[in-house]
Amino acid sequence: MTEQELADRAFKRDLLASLPNLRAFAVSLTGRHDKADDLVQDTIMKAWANQGSFTPGTNMRAWLFTILRNEFYSQMRKRGREVQDSDGLFSERFSVHPEQYGRLDLQDFRKALDKLPDDQREAIVLVGAAGFAYEEAAEICGCAVGTIKSRVSRARTRLQELLGVSGEGDFGPDPGDAAITSRAFGS
Amino acid sequence: MSEQDSRKKEKTMTTAQAKDFKPGAMLPNSAISRKLRDFYDAVQEEGIPDRFLDLLERLEQAEKNAKSADVK
Numbered sequence: 001m002t003e004q005e006l007a008d009r010a011f012k013r014d015l016l017a018s019l020p021n022l023r024a025f026a027v028s029l030t031g032r033h034d035k036a037d038d039l040v041q042d043t044i045m046k047a048w049a050n051q052g053s054f055t056p057g058t059n060m061r062a063w064l065f066t067i068l069r070n071e072f073y074s075q076m077r078k079r080g081r082e083v084q085d086s087d088g089l090f091s092e093r094f095s096v097h098p099e100q101y102g103r104l105d106l107q108d109f110r111k112a113l114d115k116l117p118d119d120q121r122e123a124i125v126l127v128g129a130a131g132f133a134y135e136e137a138a139e140i141c142g143c144a145v146g147t148i149k150s151r152v153s154r155a156r157t158r159l160q161e162l163l164g165v166s167g168e169g170d171f172g173p174d175p176g177d178a179a180i181t182s183r184a185f186g187s
Numbered sequence: 188m189s190e191q192d193s194r195k196k197e198k199t200m201t202t203a204q205a206k207d208f209k210p211g212a213m214l215p216n217s218a219i220s221r222k223l224r225d226f227y228d229a230v231q232e233e234g235i236p237d238r239f240l241d242l243l244e245r246l247e248q249a250e251k252n253a254k255s256a257d258v259k
Contacts, residue, residue, distance in 0.1 A: 106225060
């Protein structure tokens with residue numbers, strides 16, 4: 001096997017390994033599984049076509065997340081014009097079927113996340129769930145580390161308000177959880 | 188699954204993830220951080236849809252075809 005073939009194989013392997021995480025990021029950004037999967041598909045094709053611009057040995061996950069994020073915003077900009085004429089992005093987001101939110105007990109969280117501004121949502125997801133350091137998240141979003149930190153902080157505060165849970169340092173089970181769970185199950 | 192079981196599962200998941208947490212990131216045990224990771228992990232656990240595996244197959248095949256065409 002040539003060196004090029006080995007590199008191709010490694011590229012494909014790393015791409016596959018990153019897909020579940022990348023897809024979860026896409027679901028977080030779009031709020032919908034169907035749109036998220038279209039976005040992931042576009043990202044895979046872009047990544048494949050631009051294999052040459054990826055430096056082997058560097059962080060492929062960050063590279064893929066950057067491509068997906070750029071694709072998301074460029075599609076939003078294009079679609080923005082169409083959406084404004086119809087029923088608006090907000091109602092579109094909330095007209096989805098409940099199963100698109102996934103697990104029942106996570107639906108309240110999903111809805112709260114949807115209410116965040118895009119820049120805060122992506123920041124808290126990258127740092128708090130996707131496993132990136134603040135520095136990596138800043139690079140992916142093309143902004144300063146301090147900007148990411150303040151966006152994460154604002155996102156946390158807003159989510160706490162929306163979900164009515166307590167804030168800092170609540171180690172162990174917290175009283176907010178029970179309330180959310182019982183609301184989700186309608187009891 | 189009983190409520191107790193689901194609580195137990197949630198606790199196990201949180202402990203496992205706390206180890207992976209990078210210093211300087213958000214407080215791993217706050218209620219918001221837990222819910223965010225639960226939501227995110229639930230999507231990750233859905234795995235890779237077949238359409239993406241098929242797509243990668245097709246891309247790889249197209250590349251091979253292009254290469255063998257080059258040789259000719």
